[in-house]
Amino acid sequence: MSDSLPEPKSYSKQKTDLYPGQTKQVKQQKLSWQHLAIALVGGILIGLTPDPFGWWWLAWIALIPLWLLTQQVGIKSAAILGAIWGFAYHGMALFWITGVHPMDWLGVTWLASLAIAIAVWLFITVWGMAMPILWAIVMAGATQKLSPLRRIIIAAATLCALEWLWGQGPLFWSALGYTQSPHNLLILQMSRLSGQQAVTAAIVVINGLLAEAILPIFQTGIKVRFKYKSKLPTLLLRVRSLESGLRPTLKWHYLRLALFLFLFMALYGAQVMHSPHLTATNGQALQVGIVQGNISNPVKFSPQGTQISLDRYAQGYTQLARSGVEMVVTPEGALPFSYDRGIDGNLGNATLNKLDRAVLTKKVPIWLGAYGRADQPGSHPLDATNSLFLIDRNGAAVSRYNKVKLVPVGEYIPFKNILGGLINRLSPLEGEFVPGKSSQIVESPWGKIIIGICYESAFPTHFRAQAAAGGELIITASNNAHYAETMPAQHHAQDVARAVETDRWAVRATNTGYSGIVDPNGRTIWRSQINTFETHADVVYLRQTKTLYTRLGDWLTPLLVVVGVGIFGWERFKLRRGQ
Structure with missing residues (x-):
C-alpha cells in the first residue's frame, strides 16, 4: 500500500467556511x-x-x-x-x-x-x-x-x-x-x-x-x-x-x-x-470485621481443605469477635462445601463444626460464603448455589443471598445442549451453579443489605436495583485466588465505582486480596495486602440517601x-x- 494519501481537493473560501461544519464531500x-x-x-x-x-x-x-x-x-x-x-x-x-x-x-x-x-x-x-x-x-x-x-x-x-x-x-x-x-x-x-x-x-x-x-x-x-x-x-x-x-x-x-x-x-x-453532606447523611454506625482467609484453591479443594478453611475462619472470627465488632464478613466460598442450614432460624439436625461452635460462643453474626442447595425444579442433584449466608448469634442461617450473575464456563455451561459435551471434556466440573433470583432483597438485623458476589461487581444495575429497594450498605464477597495482583486491583476498582454510584459504604471481603473498606465518595479507607491472612475491624455507616442514578437508573x-x-x-x- 502506498504511504501517500490522496491529495485533497481545493477549497474555495466558501467551502473553507463549511469545513468545520458539515463535511459535504468526504x-x-x-x-x-x-x-x-x-x-x-x-x-x-x-x-x-x-x-x-x-x-x-x-x-x-x-x-x-x-x-x-x-x-x-x-x-x-x-x-x-x-x-x-x-x-x-x-x-x-x-x-x-x-x-x-x-x-x-x-x-x-x-x-x-x-x-x-x-x-x-x-x-x-x-x-x-x-x-x-x-x-x-x-x-x-x-x-x-x-x-x-x-x-x-x-x-x-x-x-x-x-x-x-x-x-x-x-x-x-x-x-x-x-x-x-x-x-x-x-x-x-x-x-x-x-x-x-x-x-x-x-x-x-x-x-x-x-x-x-x-x-x-x-x-x-x-x-x-x-x-x-x-x-x-x-x-x-x-x-x-x-x-x-x-x-x-x-x-x-x-x-x-x-x-x-x-x-x-x-x-x-x-x-x-x-x-x-457525607457526614450529615451517615446513618447508624456499624462495627464490621473482615476475614481474609488466604487459602489457595489447590489447598482449599484438597482432602484437608475443609478442615483448614474451618480452622482459618474460626481463628479470624474469634479474633474479630473479641475486638468488639457487630458482624464479621467472610469471602466467597470461604467454606468449600454445601452449608445445609434453613432460613427458619433453626439449626435442625446440622452437625456443628468448629466455626459453628465459635459463633455460638462469641454470639457475633457472620456473613459466611459457602455453597447452598439448588432447590429449583429440574436442577441436577450436584447443582448448587454460590451463596452468602447470614448466621445469627444463635448459629442459625437467618438470611441468604444466591449469586445472580454467574461466570460462563466457570460456574455454568452456556448453550449446554450444544457445548456441554465439549466443555465437559475440558473441564472437571461435575455440576453447575444455579443463579439466584435478580429480585432478591437481603434483610438483616441492621436493615436491608446490598450484596454482590465476585463477578457481579462489574454490573452496576445489580447494585442499583438493591439500593433502590432500600439497601443501606454494600457487602461484596470474592475469591480471586486464581489471579495475580491485576485482577484483584481491577475488582477493587469495580466496587469503588459501585459505592460512588449508589452513595453507599462498601465492605469487601476476599480470599487472597484485595479486601477493603470504601466510603461513598470512593475513597479507600483500608485495603489489605495481597496473598496474606488478615483480619480487619472498622466502622462503616448505614445510609438511606438516593442518588439520581439510584432513583432513575441510567436515564x-x-x-x-x-x-x-x-x-x-x-x-x-x-x-x-x-x-
Whole structure:
C-alpha cells in the first residue's frame, strides 16, 4: 500500500467556511498500514488505563485515533480499525484471565489448562472487541457528513447504548467508564447522576471535541514515514497544504470547550467529595470485621481443605469477635462445601463444626460464603448455589443471598445442549451453579443489605436495583485466588465505582486480596495486602440517601439514543428533500 494519501481537493473560501461544519464531500481513503498502526496505538493507550498501570488520563485521548480514522475510511475499513483498537484494549485489560493457568489442582493437564486459558482470553477479548467494531461502523457509515457536534452526540449515544446492551448479557467487565476507577475520583462522581454510562459519555465527548479540533488538519492528509537518527526511529508527520494555499488550523473553540467541560466535571466532583453532606447523611454506625482467609484453591479443594478453611475462619472470627465488632464478613466460598442450614432460624439436625461452635460462643453474626442447595425444579442433584449466608448469634442461617450473575464456563455451561459435551471434556466440573433470583432483597438485623458476589461487581444495575429497594450498605464477597495482583486491583476498582454510584459504604471481603473498606465518595479507607491472612475491624455507616442514578437508573443513555436517532432521521429527511 502506498504511504501517500490522496491529495485533497481545493477549497474555495466558501467551502473553507463549511469545513468545520458539515463535511459535504468526504473522499474515503484506502486502508493502509499507517491506519492500522494508528488504531493500534489508540488501543494500547486505553489498555494502559486500568490496573496494573492505572494511567487513567490516557482514556481522555485514547479514542482520538480511532475517531479520526473513521472519518477517513469506509465501513469495512472502519470495522477492521475498530477490531484492532478493541483487541488491544480488551486484550490488555483482560489478560489477567490467563491466570487460571495452570489448573492441575482441578485435574486438568498442563497443556489442556493452557489451551483453556488462551481460549477464554481470546473469547472474552473478541466479545468486548465487538463494541468498538460496531461503534466504528456507525461512525464511518452515519457521521462523516455530519457537523462535529452532531457527530459527538451520535458517538456518545452509540457507545453508551452498546455498553448498556453488553451489560444485559453474561459477559461484561471493561466498560470505558471503569477506566477512571479508583484513581480519578473527581470525575467518578459523575456516576451519581446516571451511573457508569455518565462517565463513558463524558470520555467520549471529551475525546470527540479534541478529535474535532484537529480533524481539519487530519483530513488534508498525513504522510507518515520513519527516519532513523542515532539508531532511534523518529516518527515524522507531514501535513500537506490545501491546493488553495490555505493551511487548516486547529479549531481552538473545541479545545476550549473540552477544557471547560472537564474542569466543570472536576469541580462538580470536588464539591461532592468535600461537602459536609457525607457526614450529615451517615446513618447508624456499624462495627464490621473482615476475614481474609488466604487459602489457595489447590489447598482449599484438597482432602484437608475443609478442615483448614474451618480452622482459618474460626481463628479470624474469634479474633474479630473479641475486638468488639457487630458482624464479621467472610469471602466467597470461604467454606468449600454445601452449608445445609434453613432460613427458619433453626439449626435442625446440622452437625456443628468448629466455626459453628465459635459463633455460638462469641454470639457475633457472620456473613459466611459457602455453597447452598439448588432447590429449583429440574436442577441436577450436584447443582448448587454460590451463596452468602447470614448466621445469627444463635448459629442459625437467618438470611441468604444466591449469586445472580454467574461466570460462563466457570460456574455454568452456556448453550449446554450444544457445548456441554465439549466443555465437559475440558473441564472437571461435575455440576453447575444455579443463579439466584435478580429480585432478591437481603434483610438483616441492621436493615436491608446490598450484596454482590465476585463477578457481579462489574454490573452496576445489580447494585442499583438493591439500593433502590432500600439497601443501606454494600457487602461484596470474592475469591480471586486464581489471579495475580491485576485482577484483584481491577475488582477493587469495580466496587469503588459501585459505592460512588449508589452513595453507599462498601465492605469487601476476599480470599487472597484485595479486601477493603470504601466510603461513598470512593475513597479507600483500608485495603489489605495481597496473598496474606488478615483480619480487619472498622466502622462503616448505614445510609438511606438516593442518588439520581439510584432513583432513575441510567436515564442518560436513552436520552442520547433518542437525540441521536432524531439527528440521523433529520439528516435522512433533508437528504430525501435534496437539501
